[in-house]
Amino acid sequence: MNAIHDLKQVAPATSLYANRQKVYTKDVYGPVRSIKSAIMVACLAIYYTLPWLRWQRGPGVPDQAILLDLWHERFYVFNIVLWPQDIYLLTGLLVLAAVSLFLVTSLFGRVWCGYACPQTVWTDLFMTVERLIEGDRNTRMKRDAGPWTRDKILRKFATHWVWFWVAFWTGGAWIMYFVNAPVVVVEFWTGRASSEVYAMTLLFTLTTYLLAGWAREQVCTFMCPWPRFQSAMLDDQSLVVTYQAWRGEKRGHGKGEAAEQFGDCVDCFACVHVCPTGIDIRDGIQLECINCGLCADACNHVMEKRDRAPWLITWDTLTRQKAKAAGRTEKLHLLRPRTLIYCAVLTAGIALLVYGVLTRATTNLSIIHDRAPLFIALQKGDIRNGYTIKLANKLQLPAQYDLTVSGLPALQLALPEQAPGFGNQAHLNVPAGEVGTFRLLVQGHIASPAGSRPLLHFTLHNATTGEARDYTAPFFTRAEQD
Amino acid sequence: MPSKIEQDAISGTDTTGHEWDGLKELNTPLPKWWLYTMYACIAWAIGMCVLYPSIPGLHSYWHGLLGYSTRVSAMAGWHEMQSMHAGAMAQIGKTPIEAVAKDPKLMETALQSGRITFANNCAPCHGTNGTGRAGYPALGDDVWLWGGKLADIETTITHGVRSADPDARQSMMPSFGTDNVLKPEQINQVADYVGAWWGVTQAGTDTTAGAKIFADNCAACHGAKGEGGRDFGAPPLNAHVHLYGGTQADIVAQVTHPRHGVMPNWNARLDPATIRSVALFVHSLGGGE
Numbered sequence: 034m035n036a037i038h039d040l041k042q043v044a045p046a047t048s049l050y051a052n053r054q055k056v057y058t059k060d061v062y063g064p065v066r067s068i069k070s071a072i073m074v075a076c077l078a079i080y081y082t083l084p085w086l087r088w089q090r091g092p093g094v095p096d097q098a099i100l101l102d103l104w105h106e107r108f109y110v111f112n113i114v115l116w117p118q119d120i121y122l123l124t125g126l127l128v129l130a131a132v133s134l135f136l137v138t139s140l141f142g143r144v145w146c147g148y149a150c151p152q153t154v155w156t157d158l159f160m161t162v163e164r165l166i167e168g169d170r171n172t173r174m175k176r177d178a179g180p181w182t183r184d185k186i187l188r189k190f191a192t193h194w195v196w197f198w199v200a201f202w203t204g205g206a207w208i209m210y211f212v213n214a215p216v217v218v219v220e221f222w223t224g225r226a227s228s229e230v231y232a233m234t235l236l237f238t239l240t241t242y243l244l245a246g247w248a249r250e251q252v253c254t255f256m257c258p259w260p261r262f263q264s265a266m267l268d269d270q271s272l273v274v275t276y277q278a279w280r281g282e283k284r285g286h287g288k289g290e291a292a293e294q295f296g297d298c299v300d301c302f303a304c305v306h307v308c309p310t311g312i313d314i315r316d317g318i319q320l321e322c323i324n325c326g327l328c329a330d331a332c333n334h335v336m337e338k339r340d341r342a343p344w345l346i347t348w349d350t351l352t353r354q355k356a357k358a359a360g361r362t363e364k365l366h367l368l369r370p371r372t373l374i375y376c377a378v379l380t381a382g383i384a385l386l387v388y389g390v391l392t393r394a395t396t397n398l399s400i401i402h403d404r405a406p407l408f409i410a411l412q413k414g415d416i417r418n419g420y421t422i423k424l425a426n427k428l429q430l431p432a433q434y435d436l437t438v439s440g441l442p443a444l445q446l447a448l449p450e451q452a453p454g455f456g457n458q459a460h461l462n463v464p465a466g467e468v469g470t471f472r473l474l475v476q477g478h479i480a481s482p483a484g485s486r487p488l489l490h491f492t493l494h495n496a497t498t499g500e501a502r503d504y505t506a507p508f509f510t511r512a513e514q515d
Numbered sequence: 516m517p518s519k520i521e522q523d524a525i526s527g528t529d530t531t532g533h534e535w536d537g538l539k540e541l542n543t544p545l546p547k548w549w550l551y552t553m554y555a556c557i558a559w560a561i562g563m564c565v566l567y568p569s570i571p572g573l574h575s576y577w578h579g580l581l582g583y584s585t586r587v588s589a590m591a592g593w594h595e596m597q598s599m600h601a602g603a604m605a606q607i608g609k610t611p612i613e614a615v616a617k618d619p620k621l622m623e624t625a626l627q628s629g630r631i632t633f634a635n636n637c638a639p640c641h642g643t644n645g646t647g648r649a650g651y652p653a654l655g656d657d658v659w660l661w662g663g664k665l666a667d668i669e670t671t672i673t674h675g676v677r678s679a680d681p682d683a684r685q686s687m688m689p690s691f692g693t694d695n696v697l698k699p700e701q702i703n704q705v706a707d708y709v710g711a712w713w714g715v716t717q718a719g720t721d722t723t724a725g726a727k728i729f730a731d732n733c734a735a736c737h738g739a740k741g742e743g744g745r746d747f748g749a750p751p752l753n754a755h756v757h758l759y760g761g762t763q764a765d766i767v768a769q770v771t772h773p774r775h776g777v778m779p780n781w782n783a784r785l786d787p788a789t790i791r792s793v794a795l796f797v798h799s800l801g802g803g804e
Contacts, residue, residue, distance in 0.1 A: 406646035409655040409801065414713075414755040417801060419644075419655070449799050450626070474801045 055177075056250060056311035058160055059170035059303075063330030072148045073157050081202070084209035088112070091429055094466065095213050103211055107466075114466065116427055119393055125386045132382060134259075136375035138266040140367060141348070142273035146259065147325030152252050155203065155245035156309065159196055166192045170306060196246045197238070204237030250310035254321050267318070269351040270366045274326045276304075276315040276346050279358035284315075297341050304328035304346060314346055396432070397425035398493050400473065400506045407509040416510045417476035424471065424493070426463035433496040434461040436473075440489040441508065444477040461493075479510045486510075600624055608788030612665045616795060629796025632789050636781070637797075645800050649760055650776055655800040658756045660748045663804035667745075669794035673787075675780030676748070683780055686748040691732065692771025699771075705729050706766040712741055712753040715763055 086098035088111055095102065100109040108115035108123075115122060134145055146153060167173050167188050176185050208230055209217060220226035221234070244252055253260060267273065281298030298315070305313050307328060310321045314328045329346040336343045356363035403419035411417055426432045436459040438444050445455035450472050463469035475489065491504040520532040523541055530539045544550075564570065567579040578584075603624040607615055615621045634643070640651045647653025652660060661671045661684050674682040691697040697705070701724075708725025710716040730739070736749040743751030750758055758776070759769050781790055797803070 403644065405643035406653070406655060409653060410756050411656050412658050412751060412754040412756055417655070419801060447801075449801050449803070450622070453803070472799070 053251060054311060056309065057170045057174050057306075058309050058311075059306040059331070060164055061307040061327050061330045061334075063333055065326040065330045069148055069157070069325060069327070073154050076149060076151075076154045077158065081206050084206065084214040090114075091465070094429065097213050099210065100213065101211050113390060114427065114429065116397075116425065118397060118425075122386065122389055122393070125382065125389065129379065129382045129386060132375060132379050135266050136372060136379060138263060139268065139271055139371050139375060141324075142267065142271050143260070143263055143322070143324040146253065146323035150323075152244060152257070153309075153323060153325070155199075155241060156249050158199065159245040159249075160309070162195050162199065163192050166195065193246070196242055200241035200245070201234070201238045203241045204234045204239075207237045208234050250321065253310060253323055260320050268371065270369055272348045272350055272365075273318055274314060274322065274324050274329065274346065275349045275351075275354055276317070276328075277344075277349070277354060277357070278315070279354070281315065281345055297336065297339075297345050299335060299339065301335055303331040303335050307331040318351075393427075394502070395427045395498065396434075396493065396495060396500055396502050397423075397427065397468075398491075398502045398504050399423045400491055400504045402506055402509070408511065410511065411476065414478065415476050416479045416508075417474055418508050420473040420475065420506060422461070422469070422471040422473050424461055424463055424469045426465065426467060426469070428498065429465050430497065431462065431464050432498070434463065435459070435494045435496055436461060437492050437494070438475055438489050439492070441477050441479060441487055444475055444489070447474045447476075448472065449474055475508065479508075600628065604628065604788045604792075607791055608786070612669055612791050612794060615791065616665060616798075622795065625792040625795045626799060628789060629792035629794070629799075632785065632793050633796050636785070637793065640778075645797060650758065650774060652758055652776075653756070654797050654802060656756055656802050657804075658743075658751060658754055659745065659802070659804070660743075660750055660758075662745050663798075663802055665794060665798050665803065668797050668803070669791060671778070672790050672794055672797075673780065673782045676778040677775060678778060678780040680780035680782065684748055686736075687775065688736070688749075688769075688773040690772050697728065697732065697770070701728050702767055702770045705733065705770060706763055709733075709741065709752050709766055710761075710763055713755050713761060715761060 083099055084097065087096050088098035088109075089096050090109070090112075094114075095109060097109060098111055100107075102109065106117050108119075137144055163173070167176065176188070179185065205221070211233075212230065217226055217230060221230065248256075276298075281296045283294060283296050284298040284300040285295045286292065286299040287295060302313075304315070305311070305328075307330070308314070309325065309327065310323060312319060312321045314322065326346075326348065329344065329348075332346045333343040336345055350363075350365065353363045353365065399422070401421045401423070403421070406419070409417040409419070422436075424434065436446065437457065438446060445457065446459040447453070447455040448459050448461070448471050451461075455474075455476065459471075459473065461469060461471055479487075487508045487510075488505050489508045491506065493502045493504070495501070519534070520529050520542075521539075522529055526541060526543075528541045528543055531542045533540060564577075565579070566581045567583055568576060569579065570577040603621060607621055607625050607628075610618070610621065615625055633641075633645075637645075640648075641654055642648055642651070645654030647656075652658070657663070659667070661667060661676070671684055674680040674684065676684045677686075689696055692699065692702055704722070704725040705728040706725070707716045707720050708722040708729050711720070711722055716722070729741075733741075733752075736744045736747045737752050738744055738749075741752035743749055743754075755761075757765065759765055759774060781793075785793070
């Protein structure tokens with residue numbers, strides 16, 4: 034029993050879980066806040082207006098500049114129309130996005146997290162709404178701790194009401210990237226939109242409301258994988274939001290001689306109070322820090338009041354901070370092997386992607402041999418094989434194709450569903466942006482040895498653009514002559 | 516048997532009360548989220564049982580409050596498809612078959628309907644996509660017993676071959692062997708003569724006797740040069756395609772005691788528009804004239 038009592042001393046009964054400490058952010062102004070606000074407004078403006086941008090593509094094709102038409106399996110990006118076969122370009126785009134994220138992070142830390150990430154942008158927007166309706170940090174804290182008065186109920190209701198509509202607008206705008214915006218707006222409000230549209234709008238409304246209104250910094254700290262592996266992108270030369278400890282310590286304030294022992298930091302917690310993730314930047318670089326730099330703005334005001342140099346909290350590298358602490362100055366190394374490699378990968382990737390977009394096939398051809406019958410014996414001893422042609426015309430204009438075949442002597446082609454009669458060529462017409470399906474018959478007098486399976490080489494020539502495509506398909510014949 | 520439930524000093528959790536060789540086990544409660552998810556699943560399962568067909572009885576079963584049945588929903592889908600194509604099918608029924616062939620819109624429906632009807636009704640004998648087999652003609656080739664034009668095919672399907680329909684295609688090849696019209700030796704001679712057309716007769720065989728027998732007995736229906744006679748459903752014999760096989764023995768067997776194919780008259784089972792669709796589909800297999 035003694036041992037257990039000893040254990041109790043060492044390991045007190047603690048829970049593995051901790052309740053969230055609600056973060057009450059204080060309003061702040063300054064250059065960093067202005068830049069952050071400008072980027073926020075720009076991001077929101079792009080998000081909400083982009084689906085309304087029009088781009089004429091001709092009759093029968095949606096005129097939305099950016100439209101990811103999942104239902105019809107087409108992605109429209111200005112004058113580029115992508116088919117499901119082009120999905121690798123999207124993979125390329127995502128890879129490039131990841132590499133640029135690596136590059137920016139290795140240069141300037143998690144600026145993506147602090148400024149452009151949708152979670153940050155919408156949380157910022159929701160916090161602004163909250164501040165406008167419920168007041169600044171101290172007012173909100175006092176009201177939240179107090180009883181449920183009429184004023185508190187009204188203000189809370191108003192906040193959530195506005196949040197909900199912002200969330201609804203956000204969810205609705207998301208849908209517009211997938212269905213034609215002007216059409217879906219009318220359909221939505223007249224009850225004629227598909228149930229998918231309503232369900233998706235509701236889903237994205239709720240997630241926006243929950244993530245930006247309630248979850249906030251918890252998304253960054255607990256849900257997002259990016260902060261978890263950011264340390265692999267950062268090094269001693271990355272510019273990150275930094276508390277200059279060599280200047281700030283020892284923290285505290287006093288008067289007269291007592292002031293001598295203290296550094297610039299007066300331990301006022303202004304930096305903590307403005308932090309959207311509720312951390313103390315003076316603890317150094319940490320998982321929760323999204324590198325937004327609002328703490329720098331907050332600190333600058335304090336420094337100004339106390340006639341000290343601004344930017345006690347600033348953007349700097351670990352190396353430079355070490356040097357400064359030792360009284361030296363160190364140069365900024367933006368060009369270092371890591372960033373140069375990222376740049377090279379990025380440049381190569383962009384070049385590849387552009388090359389891929391410019392040279393992507395505008396015609397997709399497949400010629401599939403019939404499963405049954407494998408071959409047809411004809412009266413005069415000729416052998417005929419049936420195929421199905423799938424021909425995708427990815428151009429935005431109708432195309433005329435000529436199909437020829439080689440591989441066996443004196444082969445003849447026919448499209449029995451288009452025109453009767455065999456010839457040396459088959460003519461296929463496919464309307465703009467469509468897939469044509471044709472039945473093809475190939476016949477010839479085959480005097481091949483038993484058991485052989487010759488291959489036919491089809492050549493498709495686009496009479497409109499001059500593009501040519503090849504396809505190889507087997508030709509079956511009887512195993513032995515009877 | 517829980518003998519002695521005690522509280523653990525460190526975690527504050529009760530033990531299960533069991534003891535094995537001095538080991539006790541904490542009765543740690545399940546995580547709340549897990550427990551509530553399980554309760555929700557149980558409630559969901561009960562709800563599904565109440566709403567949908569679920570519990571079997573001796574003579575019937577619980578039909579569920581929603582009255583759902585896969586058979587009813589499948590039939591609803593079938594009726595929906597039928598009504599979707601009803602207009603086009605009625606149009607096909609009213610339009611002459613040659614005119615349907617020239618109308619791409621009607622053809623789309625006709626070929627689709629024909630393909631499905633063929634697979635359900637014709638493929639068991641004629642093979643998938645009209646592959647054909649011994650005794651059942653291939654439909655994609657250029658050999659036609661009763662004609663390969665659209666109207667011919669439609670008539671054959673409608674009234675059948677040697678079927679119960681009075682308008683059926685009728686013909687009968689005499690049993691040259693079993694009725695003693697020809698002697699076995701003569702049958703061998705005519706088989707030599709016919710087989711030479713596609714090279715199963717040994718080179719250098721004298722076929723003059725066979726030629727004479729053919730001219731006297733066979734040419735009336737099969738043509739002087741064995742080119743076939745569609746009025747009698749007599750297949751061409753100077754061809755590389757053989758309904759009942761192409762060996763010497765096959766020829767002898769057929770001349771001695773002929774087999775005759777039978778096809779039902781489909782007007783008893785299918786409506787005219789569907790028959791027309793099947794005729795168009797068969798014609799499109801590649802052999803249509």
